[in-house]
Amino acid sequence: QLQLLESGPGLVKPSETLSLTCTVSGGSISSSSYHWGWLRQPPGKGLEWIGSIYYSGTTYYNPSLKSRVTISVDTSKNQFSLRVSSVTAADTAVYYCARELSSSCHTWGQGTLVTVSS
Amino acid sequence: QSALTQPASVSGSPGQSVTISCTGTSSDVGGHNLVAWYQQHPGKAPNLLIYEVSNRPSGVSNRFSGSKSGNTASLTISGLQAEDEADYYCGSHSTSSTPHMLFGGGTKLTVL
Numbered sequence: 579q580l581q582l583l584e585s586g587p588g589l590v591k592p593s594e595t596l597s598l599t600c601t602v603s604g605g606s607i608s609s610s611s612y613h614w615g616w617l618r619q620p621p622g623k624g625l626e627w628i629g630s631i632y633y634s635g636t637t638y639y640n641p642s643l644k645s646r647v648t649i650s651v652d653t654s655k656n657q658f659s660l661r662v663s664s665v666t667a668a669d670t671a672v673y674y675c676a677r678e679l680s681s682s683c684h685t686w687g688q689g690t691l692v693t694v695s696s
Numbered sequence: 697q698s699a700l701t702q703p704a705s706v707s708g709s710p711g712q713s714v715t716i717s718c719t720g721t722s723s724d725v726g727g728h729n730l731v732a733w734y735q736q737h738p739g740k741a742p743n744l745l746i747y748e749v750s751n752r753p754s755g756v757s758n759r760f761s762g763s764k765s766g767n768t769a770s771l772t773i774s775g776l777q778a779e780d781e782a783d784y785y786c787g788s789h790s791t792s793s794t795p796h797m798l799f800g801g802g803t804k805l806t807v808l
Contacts, residue, residue, distance in 0.1 A: 615797075624699070625734075625742065625785050627797035641793040674741055681789035681797055682732035682747035689741050 580605040582675050582687035590669075590694050596662040600675030600687060607656045608633040613678040616649060616660045618671040619689075626671075630678055631658055665694045700725065700786055700800035707806040713774040716803045718786030719767060724798050726767035730789035733762055733771045736802075737782045745784075746771060773805070781807045 586598035600614070607614060615630035629639035631649045639647050643662070651658040662669060670693050676683035701719040708714040718725065718733075725731055729749045734742040744753055746762035749769065759774045769788070773780055786800040 624802040625787070625799045627787070627799060629796075638795055640796050644794075678797075680748050681730040682744060682787065683734070683742070684744050684747070684753060686741040686743070 580677065580685050582677065582685060584673060584675050584687045584690040586690065586692070588691060588693060590665055590692060591696050592666055592694055593664055596660070596665050596669060596692055596694070598660045598673055598675075598690065598692070600658050600660075602656045602658075602677075605677075607651065607658065608653050611679060613638070614651065614658045615676045615678045615683060617674045617676060617683065618669075619674070620668075620671040628660065628662075628673075667694050670694045700788060700798055702784075702786060702800035702803045704801070705804045705806065707808055708773075708776045709808045710776050710778065712776050713772060714776060714805065716771045716773075716784055716786075716805070718769040718771070718788075718800050720769075720788055720790075720798070721767055721792070723792040724788040724790040725764065725769050725786075727791060728789060729764070731762070731764060731769040732787045733760070733769075734785045734787065735780075735782050736785065742785060776807055778807050781805055 581603045590596045613630040616628040646663045648661040672689040674689045675687045677685040731749045733746040736742040745760045749764045750762045784803045790798040
């Protein structure tokens with residue numbers, strides 16, 4: 579059974595870089611059928627897609643976040659990662675990783691809360 | 697870019713049916729059949745209910761169904777149950793600017 583687990587600091591200072599990793603178990607990140615995505619949900623608000631990556635390294639980003647976001651993949655560790663630079667309080671959210679197919683998120687991680695505060 | 701438009705809330709009594717709409721544009725909902733619906737209970741990760749407009753993943757009840765007409769997609773929940781009370785989100789592939797995924801603002805379903 580495929581499982582995804584987000585990990586990383588729960589507190590990041592304003593202007594610094596948020597870094598999270600998603601570890602995939604029960605399946606290979608190198609599967610040719612899927613993309614691997616990051617999404618977020620500010621407290622009490624809706625979902626926002628951040629971007630996704632294919633195992634080959636091809637990336638797709640939300641146009642509104644593209645200038646600050648980098649997604650990378652490490653197939654040897656079955657992991658993919660997210661970096662968001664120059665964070666502000668508006669980046670405070672629960673961050674989810676997910677397996678994508680046909681522009682839909684079929685499997686989700688449990689989510690991890692990241693708070694931006696000094 | 698603007699989010700897809702969903703009603704903020706809908707309600708229904710047990711056993712009834714409710715429909716949640718999701719309105720976009722020809723660059724997203726109306727442009728292809730890559731629309732999905734998600735259910736999210738408080739404090740939990742979203743769960744995929746419908747993908748490619750009307751397909752249900754394995755394990756999802758057939759009480760959930762999806763459809764689309766023009767730029768508006770719809771999720772219908774039949775035979776409402778108390779456990780259906782949750783937030784529901786639509787999502788769509790978008791070709792406005794670079795290819796990306798777009799979400800609606802979410803709809804709170806209350807089972808009366």
